[in-house]
Amino acid sequence: MARPSTRFVCQSCGAVSxxxxxxxxxxxxxxxxxxxxxxxxxxxxxxxxxxxxxxxxSLESLDAETGDIPRxxxxxxxxxxxxxxxxxPGSAILVGGEPGIGKSTLLLQVAAVLSEQGHRCLYFSGExxxxxxxxxxxxxxxxxxxxxxxxxxxxxxxxTTLENGEKPALIIIDSIQTLWSDSLExxxxxxxxxxxxxxxxxxxxxxxxxxxxxxxxxxxxxxxxGPKVVEHMxxxxxxxxxxxxxxxxxxxxxxxxxxxxxxxxxxxxxxxGLAEVANPSEMxxxxxxxxxxxxxxxxxxxxxxxxxxxxxxxxAASSLATPRRAVVGCDSNRLAMIIAVLSARCGLRFGxxxxxxxxxxxxxxxxxxxxxAIASALISALSGITLPTGRVYFxxxxxxxxxxxxxxxxxxxxxxxxxxxxxxxxxxxxxxxxPDKQIFVENLPHLGALTASILxxxxxxxxxxxxxxxxxx
Ligand code: TYD
Ligand code: MG
Numbered sequence: 095m096a097r098p099s100t101r102f103v104c105q106s107c108g109a110v111s112x113x114x115x116x117x118x119x120x121x122x123x124x125x126x127x128x129x130x131x132x133x134x135x136x137x138x139x140x141x142x143x144x145x146x147x148x149x150x151x152s153l154e155s156l157d158a159e160t161g162d163i164p165r166x167x168x169x170x171x172x173x174x175x176x177x178x179x180x181x182x183p184g185s186a187i188l189v190g191g192e193p194g195i196g197k198s199t200l201l202l203q204v205a206a207v208l209s210e211q212g213h214r215c216l217y218f219s220g221e222x223x224x225x226x227x228x229x230x231x232x233x234x235x236x237x238x239x240x241x242x243x244x245x246x247x248x249x250x251x252x253x254t255t256l257e258n259g260e261k262p263a264l265i266i267i268d269s270i271q272t273l274w275s276d277s278l279e280x281x282x283x284x285x286x287x288x289x290x291x292x293x294x295x296x297x298x299x300x301x302x303x304x305x306x307x308x309x310x311x312x313x314x315x316x317x318x319x320g321p322k323v324v325e326h327m328x329x330x331x332x333x334x335x336x337x338x339x340x341x342x343x344x345x346x347x348x349x350x351x352x353x354x355x356x357x358x359x360x361x362x363x364x365x366x367g368l369a370e371v372a373n374p375s376e377m378x379x380x381x382x383x384x385x386x387x388x389x390x391x392x393x394x395x396x397x398x399x400x401x402x403x404x405x406x407x408x409x410a411a412s413s414l415a416t417p418r419r420a421v422v423g424c425d426s427n428r429l430a431m432i433i434a435v436l437s438a439r440c441g442l443r444f445g446x447x448x449x450x451x452x453x454x455x456x457x458x459x460x461x462x463x464x465x466x467a468i469a470s471a472l473i474s475a476l477s478g479i480t481l482p483t484g485r486v487y488f489x490x491x492x493x494x495x496x497x498x499x500x501x502x503x504x505x506x507x508x509x510x511x512x513x514x515x516x517x518x519x520x521x522x523x524x525x526x527x528x529p530d531k532q533i534f535v536e537n538l539p540h541l542g543a544l545t546a547s548i549l550x551x552x553x554x555x556x557x558x559x560x561x562x563x564x565x566x567x
Contacts, residue, residue, distance in 0.1 A: 100129050106121050108289070130286045165180030166180050170204065177352070182352045186295070187332060188310050189307060189333075196343050199367055203367055205241045208263065210240075217243050219243070219268045248275075271283040275287060292327050296328065334346075342361060354397060358399070374399075389481065391485070392486065394463060394464060395463070395505070402486065405454070405471045408448075408452075417444070422453065435495050462491075463490055467486075470487050477549055482517065497543075499521045517535070520535060521539070
């Protein structure tokens, strides 16, 4: 047998090369390449075919009956929604998130609920001692749930434990970065350890029909460490996000072989664990002050669910040569574009002003439909005119200043109406018909119409004074 040759693996992107280098050719990162001895178990690209004693498998047709996918529903509605209706037996789910966001808490709650239902749930903690997990269970009030708890980091010990005794329905690994396989020489947390350990566990899950939940840490730039290699292997990737300054957390599906992606579940971190938030709009709008300029309500869609959020803008005279543009909760390029369109197409000048934009509550908005709400908040903040109370905004702004249609108009308006909003500023619908008769709809074809609508008769006066302000400062 050939001597196992060493190889060099980039710890950032997983690229394999035959020689060490200071900089990875594939991803351009420095000092990420380390030497590894490949595993000889043959999982990762071992010899195939006859030499390895392979045997022929029977092939199936596409139209064979499969029936509905069975699922373990947890009863935690927000979690079930994100997973697409519950955990699928034999599937693997990666839950990523920053440290301290609440991954262990969430998964312990899920394990507790399922074990109470009579499923065998095992929780392997590689980060915390069993006493710590027990303390958390007490805090959550689930210490009586029959969850099997183990503090273990060796993947072969975990697999042996799994093979012994009754087959589990749910396996939780907290976290994949702490596991190590003794068939590799690399340190725990390196790409090859993460990949090998995940492969072993996913294979076990597929074979035994247990649902596997893997916790993965996120590096400071937001990627799951040892990243793409695990994402490819699992069926579902969930991100748990939120910031420590806010109580609520968002569980977001970014890949799901058994359900919709972009679905979110909203939780609130309380003293006794994560509580579901059934109506996120109410919470995001909770302590809104709609009597101050610069605040606009955006009717957005997160997954299949409409969510209303407040967009706040502050425009202040700047003393800097290059005024500040600071954004929290959405893309800064988007803000730059909208400011440029407002100044080029509507004559509004932001050149001598610092502009701050904030999505209240800590939600991150990726939809272009937020453009119109952002533009409204900016115009309102610049002019000092409060936007009409009880109005929502959505629509995409193009570079020409035209306001373009976005999807889900009806459900956005319905959600707004449900929360007591009485009017909406939206694009001109394609079919020319008002989608909701019970809410006053103002159709805006162009940002110019929006500016005129907000500034009204004060437009000219204000623009003059704004420009004067800008000159003076
Ligand atoms: P944890 O689940 O340990 O986060 P992760 O596994 O993602 O690192 O959650 C830790 C944080 O949550 C910690 O700062 C304390 C807080 N917390 C609560 O506020 N309430 C609770 O009931 C629990 C268990 C934790
Ligand atoms: Mg944890």
